[in-house]
Amino acid sequence: MERGRTCQLQVVYRSGGPLTVFDRARTFALRLNSALKRRLISRFSSMEEVSAAGACAINRGANLLFSPPGSCLQPGDLVEVLTMEEIRRTLNANNCCGRLQFMPGMERFAGQRYTVLKPVRTMFDERAWKMVRVKDTVVLRDVICDGTGLYDKEGCDRCCFYFWKTDWLRRVR
Secondary structure (H helix, E strand, O other): OOOOOOOHHHHHHHHOEOOOHHHHHHHHHHHHHHHHHHHHHHHOOOOOOOOHHHHHHHHHHHHHHOOOOOOOOOOOOEEEEOOHHHHHHHOOOOOEEOOEEOOHHHHHHOOOEEEEEEEEEEEEEOOOOEEEEEEEEEEEEEEEOOOOOOOOOOOOOOOOEEEEEHHHEEEOO
16 A cells, blocks of 8 residues: 555554444434424424523533443543653554554654544444444544645545544543
């Protein structure tokens, strides 16, 4: 694979696997929760009891309810990206850790501190048009691919979040 010419979204599906029964039930419950919230908020939007803050509280509760057991990094946790030397020790010959590829554009974030935006449990594989399960992966706040060097001289303009293996991060206490 040619370095610097591949988007992480084109290879991240390799790090996943099929959804378990729990994942399917969780996805269904989250969709049902979201649909009910939308209907309740739109129906009672004129009433004072329902507010945007209340909707956020409902959403946070749903995220806590369905957090997988043993997940160590949660939204809001402060982490430090390991140095490139430490990250290279976790990578195999294909530049992967747990089948998730470390992209060249991610190097500029090494050694810096960021906040966990959210853990990634499932993702949509655009190529196979199906959901896949992802383990030990998070998205960091404000850590976005700038698209330079991808595809052609103009780059990519999708502005995707990078996916980070928890092996590449250190929790800051």
